[in-house]
Amino acid sequence: MRGKALRLYRGFVRRKVWVILSLLLLLFLLSLLSLSLGAARLGPGEVWRAFFSRFLPLSPPDRLSEVIVWELRVPRVLLAVLAGAGLALAGAVSQGLLRNPLASPYTLGISSAAGFGASLALVLGLGVVGGEYLVVANAFCFALLATLLVWALGLKKGMSPESVILAGIAVMYLFSSLTSILQYAAEPRALQGVVFWLMGGLHTATWEGVLPVLVLLLLCSPPLLGSSWDLNAIAVGDETARSLGVNVKRVRGMGLVLLSLLTAGIVSFTGTIGFIGLVSPHLARMLVGGDHRFLLPCSCLVGALLLLGADTLARTLLAPTEIPVGAITSLLGIPFFLHLLLRKRRDYWP
Amino acid sequence: MAGKAAVLPAVLVAVLLAAGYLGYRAGSKTLVTPESTLTVVDDSGKYVEVPRPVRSLAVLHSDAGEILCALGAENLVVGVSPTTKAKLSPKFDNVSEVGSCSSPNYEKIVELRPDVVITYSGSTGSEEQLRSRLEPLGIRVLCLDAYKLELIPKDIRLLGLMLGREERAEEYAKFFENLVGLIENRVSGLPAENRVRVYLEGHKDYQTASYGTMGHSIITAAGGLNLAAGEPVPYPIISSEWVLEKDPDVILKNAGSKVLPSGGRGLTDPGPLRQVREALLSRPGWSELKAVRENRVYVVSWDLWGGGSQIITLCHAARWFYPSLFQDLDPLPLHRQLVENFWGLEYRGVFTYP
Amino acid sequence: MKMEARGVHFSYGSLLALRGVTLGAEEGEVVSLVGPNGSGKTTLLRCLDGILRPQRGSILLDGRELARIDPRELSRRVGYLPQGSPSSFPLTVFDTVLLGRRPHLGWRVGERDLRVVSGLLEEMGMEGLALRHFGELSGGERQKVLLARLLAQEPEVLLLDEPTAHLDLRHQLEILGLLRRKAGERGITVVMALHDLNLASGFSDRVVLLHRGRVLASGRPGSVLTPSRLERVYGVRVRRMGGKGRPYLLPLRPS
Numbered sequence: 001m002r003g004k005a006l007r008l009y010r011g012f013v014r015r016k017v018w019v020i021l022s023l024l025l026l027l028f029l030l031s032l033l034s035l036s037l038g039a040a041r042l043g044p045g046e047v048w049r050a051f052f053s054r055f056l057p058l059s060p061p062d063r064l065s066e067v068i069v070w071e072l073r074v075p076r077v078l079l080a081v082l083a084g085a086g087l088a089l090a091g092a093v094s095q096g097l098l099r100n101p102l103a104s105p106y107t108l109g110i111s112s113a114a115g116f117g118a119s120l121a122l123v124l125g126l127g128v129v130g131g132e133y134l135v136v137a138n139a140f141c142f143a144l145l146a147t148l149l150v151w152a153l154g155l156k157k158g159m160s161p162e163s164v165i166l167a168g169i170a171v172m173y174l175f176s177s178l179t180s181i182l183q184y185a186a187e188p189r190a191l192q193g194v195v196f197w198l199m200g201g202l203h204t205a206t207w208e209g210v211l212p213v214l215v216l217l218l219l220c221s222p223p224l225l226g227s228s229w230d231l232n233a234i235a236v237g238d239e240t241a242r243s244l245g246v247n248v249k250r251v252r253g254m255g256l257v258l259l260s261l262l263t264a265g266i267v268s269f270t271g272t273i274g275f276i277g278l279v280s281p282h283l284a285r286m287l288v289g290g291d292h293r294f295l296l297p298c299s300c301l302v303g304a305l306l307l308l309g310a311d312t313l314a315r316t317l318l319a320p321t322e323i324p325v326g327a328i329t330s331l332l333g334i335p336f337f338l339h340l341l342l343r344k345r346r347d348y349w350p
Numbered sequence: 351m352a353g354k355a356a357v358l359p360a361v362l363v364a365v366l367l368a369a370g371y372l373g374y375r376a377g378s379k380t381l382v383t384p385e386s387t388l389t390v391v392d393d394s395g396k397y398v399e400v401p402r403p404v405r406s407l408a409v410l411h412s413d414a415g416e417i418l419c420a421l422g423a424e425n426l427v428v429g430v431s432p433t434t435k436a437k438l439s440p441k442f443d444n445v446s447e448v449g450s451c452s453s454p455n456y457e458k459i460v461e462l463r464p465d466v467v468i469t470y471s472g473s474t475g476s477e478e479q480l481r482s483r484l485e486p487l488g489i490r491v492l493c494l495d496a497y498k499l500e501l502i503p504k505d506i507r508l509l510g511l512m513l514g515r516e517e518r519a520e521e522y523a524k525f526f527e528n529l530v531g532l533i534e535n536r537v538s539g540l541p542a543e544n545r546v547r548v549y550l551e552g553h554k555d556y557q558t559a560s561y562g563t564m565g566h567s568i569i570t571a572a573g574g575l576n577l578a579a580g581e582p583v584p585y586p587i588i589s590s591e592w593v594l595e596k597d598p599d600v601i602l603k604n605a606g607s608k609v610l611p612s613g614g615r616g617l618t619d620p621g622p623l624r625q626v627r628e629a630l631l632s633r634p635g636w637s638e639l640k641a642v643r644e645n646r647v648y649v650v651s652w653d654l655w656g657g658g659s660q661i662i663t664l665c666h667a668a669r670w671f672y673p674s675l676f677q678d679l680d681p682l683p684l685h686r687q688l689v690e691n692f693w694g695l696e697y698r699g700v701f702t703y704p
Numbered sequence: 705m706k707m708e709a710r711g712v713h714f715s716y717g718s719l720l721a722l723r724g725v726t727l728g729a730e731e732g733e734v735v736s737l738v739g740p741n742g743s744g745k746t747t748l749l750r751c752l753d754g755i756l757r758p759q760r761g762s763i764l765l766d767g768r769e770l771a772r773i774d775p776r777e778l779s780r781r782v783g784y785l786p787q788g789s790p791s792s793f794p795l796t797v798f799d800t801v802l803l804g805r806r807p808h809l810g811w812r813v814g815e816r817d818l819r820v821v822s823g824l825l826e827e828m829g830m831e832g833l834a835l836r837h838f839g840e841l842s843g844g845e846r847q848k849v850l851l852a853r854l855l856a857q858e859p860e861v862l863l864l865d866e867p868t869a870h871l872d873l874r875h876q877l878e879i880l881g882l883l884r885r886k887a888g889e890r891g892i893t894v895v896m897a898l899h900d901l902n903l904a905s906g907f908s909d910r911v912v913l914l915h916r917g918r919v920l921a922s923g924r925p926g927s928v929l930t931p932s933r934l935e936r937v938y939g940v941r942v943r944r945m946g947g948k949g950r951p952y953l954l955p956l957r958p959s
Binding site for chain 1: 448457458463470483562583585
């Protein structure tokens with residue numbers, strides 16, 4: 001019988017690697033599918049020619065399909081993938097750091113603060129910079145302000161998960177009530193803008209929006225992915241983690257700041273997209289278990305798949321009318337929540 | 351094996367980055383080059399260079415759609431917003447939908463390649479976004495705020511100029527200017543103490559309108575005093591007590607799309623409007639109000655609170671406020687003229703009560 | 705002396721928890737800390753693990769100040785099993801035990817780490833549970849997994865806070881037996897807080913009786929656990945039975 005546990009464990013790890021590889025393949029296929037669907041009546045042939053003419057020596061496509069594919073669809077698909085991955089990563093890390101299955105970047109007040117910043121720009125035209133990036137910059141700055149508030153409040157209480165969660169909820173309510181007041185004072189057209197922003201969507205995706213999100217993801221994800229072992233240790237309890245040499249206070253503080261930064265950047269460009277950050281880590285946990293070395297990359301892939309799938313539905317279901325993608329992701333989230341609630345097994349969370 | 355798992359997203363990101371860079375360096379972007387151009391100033395104060403004449407337009411709000419119908423230019427419209435389509439049916443029934451001002455469908459607009467896209471100006475961010483995304487492709491963005499009564503004649507003339515239909519535009523613009531001028535003339539001499547005091551209620555119960563809103567402008571233009579003019583937010587929710595204390599001379603109520611899905615079009619019986627009015631009268635204590643006792647409570651369909659139709663609401667209001675001054679002003683034929691002669695639609699329905 | 709506390713004072717705000725505690729544990733020695741609730745057992749263990757830093761006095765490991773030892777090195781040499789870990793978290797048994805290897809590894813798991821974990825699970829008869837989730841296990845199995853996690857750390861000193869709380873008789877004996885064996889075979893020093901005086905008497909080389917943050921007595925179980933002392937500390941009359949070395953204590957009633 002020697003080595004039975006080892007054999008079992010090796011098989012387990014191999015399975016997880018396979019799951020992750022399959023998700024990656026699935027994401028690639030879904031991206032291709034999503035590229036070929038849209039409000040404009042372009043055949044798959046035209047789409048592919050326009051797409052691949054940038055890489056391969058093909059005959060040049062007509063300007064229309066080139067513009068639609070490269071200026072509209074590709075940035076949108078990329079933003080869906082990047083935003084989905086980023087929000088899911090932020091969600092998985094926050095659940096791990098706070099040992100709470102209901103934690104998400106939104107329960108930390110980030111999105112409600114971003115919503116307030118955006119509303120301020122939309123309703124009163126007030127903001128840190130003017131012009132086209134007024135709304136985005138405002139949303140980002142207020143999200144950072146919320147992060148700072150939660151972080152400072154948490155630090156005052158020794159960064160215990162409970163204190164961070166309570167601080168996050170307080171900040172969330174603070175900013176959402178401020179947003180309500182602004183909405184009350186808004187002109188109907190500004191109000192419509194606020195409502196649309198709060199529902200979230202990717203219809204505003206441009207290359208100018210994709211690049212900053214990409215840079216943020218490239219900056220924030222390596223340290224977050226690198227904290228897998230610390231997150232595993234924290235799962236067993238702060239004291240155990242500390243005795244294993246993990247500086248819990250620092251890991252939690254830094255992790256919160258990084259995941260908030262990532263979320264702030266994404267939310268500024270996409271508006272509030274519900275449930276991705278909450279649902280993806282849970283789905284990933286069902287697929288590969290709770291070991292953060294696998295959970296974090298898997299969450300990224302699940303998040304990217306979910307958001308890309310939801311956005312593809314959002315822009316094709318009633319085309320050319322678009323359904324707010326936040327509504328679709330939330331609809332995806334509710335059955336999941338019920339499932340989680342009714343789940344009998346205790347292999348999961350308390 | 352754990353290392354591999356983490357490398358995967360990195361590879362994915364690198365692939366995306368490469369694709370993004372290649373995409374970002376795309377070459378020239380202009381789709382169409384016009385031969386001759388005209389530079390106009392739109393309602394956001396921007397100079398917009400449009401081709402002359404404009405051959406195709408996409409319209410993101412119905413206020414511009416109405417004007418285009420009045421100018422006989424509906425065949426130049428290649429894309430409309432869903433509400434424009436519904437409001438001006440059947441004019442645009444076979445025209446593609448291209449989203450609304452707050453969520454335009456870029457892909458559809460690019461596919462349709464209009465010369466000009468018409469939207470509202472404002473701080474909603476969509477205006478800048480439309481410009482930055484469509485203008486590199488040679489599609490001009492024009493902001494027309496024709497939901498404001500004072501801007502309607504100017505916008506009519508602007509579109510007339512762009513489309514080479516100045517004569518028709520002049521006639522349509524005069525329709526508005528003449529009526530506004532007539533009413534202004536007759537009420538301008540009224541002393542403040544003789545002016546009627548008006549409570550306006552939106553489609554939501556107890557939600558009124560303060561300074562700067564369309565409702566306020568109409569009441570003021572018709573010579574009335576808006577009781578909520580000084581409230582701090584544009585659409586304040588007030589208490590019933592406040593109304594009882596203020597005791598308005600006239601009450602105006604907007605019947606929303608919940609009770610009046612069609613806006614009153616096609617209606618032969620004023621039943622739904624009457625129900626709205628009866629609900630108002632049966633509110634506790636309201637039977638004591640001066641407006642109720644003197645039978646001066648009026649219900650107006652939501653369809654008349656916006657775009658060109660608001661001129662009809664203005665005419666109604668003037669007559670309700672000062673019946674002796676406006677004996678000769680009958681809003682119903684004017685409404686028929688607007689809908690049938692200018693827009694070319696069938697005029698049938700009940701829009702006000704009583 | 706493997707691990708030593710010298711005149712340790714610690715207070716949580718105004719609450720004084722330890723008032724000058726001095727004790728030592730030799731290599732391979734099993735030391736039990738006993739005393740009523742609030743006598744300072746847990747605080748002392750936390751100080752010994754370096755989680756809490758004493759306001760006065762010092763902790764020495766092999767004669768070196770604990771505060772001067774790099775946290776990473778400390779986590780390789782001293783292991784701590786706190787009381788009241790979460791009853792469920794989304795990790796498998798193998799992953800949980802593997803966590804004990806964290807002080808020894810970088811991001812990657814080495815072959816030796818896997819062998820240590822697998823060996824421990826087999827030694828404790830839990831190889832069949834390797835892929836079960838922690839939350840699915842019984843209370844006794846959970847405590848054994850957490851102990852395996854501690855042993856996988858391969859420390860020189862084990863600190864345990866109530867390792868047998870809420871366990872049935874068999875698991876109590878299994879766990880304490882395993883600790884004794886490790887102490888004897890590998891020369892590991894074990895310091896644990898215990899509530900059950902009979903288990904402390906039966907499994908320890910030395911018993912330290914704490915009372916209100918002070919060491920009241922320290923020595924062989926037979927010399928420390930006397931009825932008069934226990935009555936003074938716990939306020940309970942106790943009948944002492946059995947041999948001089950490892951007495952058996954039967955509590956009678958509050959005095």
